[in-house]
Amino acid sequence: MSAITCKELNFYYGNFHALKGVNLNVSEKRITALIGPSGCGKSTLLRVFNRMNDLIIGSRAAGDVKIFGEQILGDGVELTGLRKRVGMVFQRPNPFPLSVFENVAYGPRIHGLKRGGGLERTVRECLESVGLWNDLKDHLKENALSLSGEQQQRLCIARTVATRPDILLMDEPCSALDPQATARIEELMQDLKSNYTILIVTHNMQQAARVSDDCGFMLMGELVEFGDTNRIFTAPADKRTEDYITGRYG
């Protein structure tokens, strides 16, 4: 089943036409990567799916975007519910300046899970799922900002997973990390794939090739080509994709 379907999506920042007629199907429980040079619109596209672009004054989306069959563009959409289902991990790890526990418990709390056994179990499960539990089980009360960059990013993933989303959006989640940490986060993504649909934006082509099942190449607001990652990287159909992959620009 398609987790995300996107038909004739156009997006504007004021007069700037940032996304031009994007059509896209993201399949469930796979990792889909969006690649392309800086400013091509890949982050904008990602942020359409949890409506984070709404924060930017003067931005406007037109078209048809469905998450598991439900329309998410327009005024009637309940954003809190949408963002609970479509979680997001940011480029720079942004844990709250609260304790490790409170960071993970944040989502469950705001969505109404009260303190108690349930919450503690959720926090534990989420930390386990991102491989932090063993390191941090005795440091749950410590300030999250004292963790290493990699741990912070894992914590942010745990925090996102804690709201039980269907889809994880990842906006260059490794760009602030060193290569070893990057490799371990990529491994984590493979583990998470069985439970979540992951959509990752990266301008690191090797990363896209390593982690993703499907891959889309974007250029100047257009989705130039989309398909199976192996196929995109070995036999791109579009000349522009080929030029980008072979490093002729970007």
Added chain:
Amino acid sequence: MDRFISKLLFLAACSSTAILALIALFIFKEGLPIMAKTGIGHFILGKEWAPLSGQFGIYAFIIGSLWVTIGALIFGVPLGVSCAVFLAEFAPPKWVGVLKPAIELLAGIPSVVYGFLGVMWLAPIIREHLGGPGLSILAASIVLAIMILPTIVSVSIDAIQAVPKSYKEGSLALGATAWQSTWRVILPAAKSGILAGVILGMGRAVGETMAVIMISGNATTIPHSPLDSVRTLTANIAIEMGYAVGDHRQALFATGVVLFFFIMILNTVALKFARRKF
């Protein structure tokens, strides 16, 4: 030339520090003998202030300063912080451009005008509706609360705006509402800055003299209710300095010494909070 200028600047730096040292020295020199004579305990905790018969106990004024300041914070902090939250997080940018300077303008109104308004307008209302003399802790608290608003609001706005945008984004992306994000993430992150603003406002409330003399009633007795008149430490000095001689004069300087420590402690605490990062 460079050496000359750096020497000149060094001299300027020294002299401003020296001024502080000289003032402190002078106040202490004038104030300490009477404290020693009365006994520090008796001076600070003495309930009787009767300069003509040699009784110098400033307990009532310390209590007066304390209540008036606490009262000012009770009214001023919730109002000021809510105002800052609204302006920093919820108000349309156009409003902020008008409202923030307007609030900062409050700082430009001379304290005698605040005092005058308090005497002419606020005190009668309190007297008629709540009883007591009107000139009271309550009246002084309300007026001081308004006077410290600009400090609290502008420092708090800066503190809230200094919180990284990524915290708010992170919170919204988890499905939190704007208010939940503010209450659970932004305010805790801005806590130390807001606290610094509150403490700076508190310093202003402790030090304010003119408005307080006009509206607090200046009774030298220990107050029993918010509707009673009080005299603060600052008011005590200002009211009696005109005719004080000998021990009496020294006792006013000693009041200054106590005030000096009071405010120094507050400033130290404020700086400590202001420097702490998230």
